[in-house]
Amino acid sequence: MIETHLNVDTSGLMCPLPLLRLKKALMEINSGHIVKVITTDPASHLDFGVYCDQAGHQIIEFIKQSDCVIFYVQKK
Secondary structure (H helix, E strand, O other): OOOOOEEEEOOOOOOOHHHHHHHHHHHHOOOOOEEEEEEOOOOHHHHHHHHHHHHOOEEEEEEEOOOOEEEEEEOO
């Protein structure tokens, strides 16, 4: 189990809202802390991946489930 410092549920939201919620969450936590994001947007893995590569954050893990994807993102 990954210890998270903030949980964000973006279920039902479509691009760009899940990414904007992730960015906001990352601004609220300290470096090294982890945000858990639940999303139903099928394009979120692309948006999150590009953003994290550019900003230097790390996707620790992502779990695909039947109705959603759960991301664990560590702030740089």
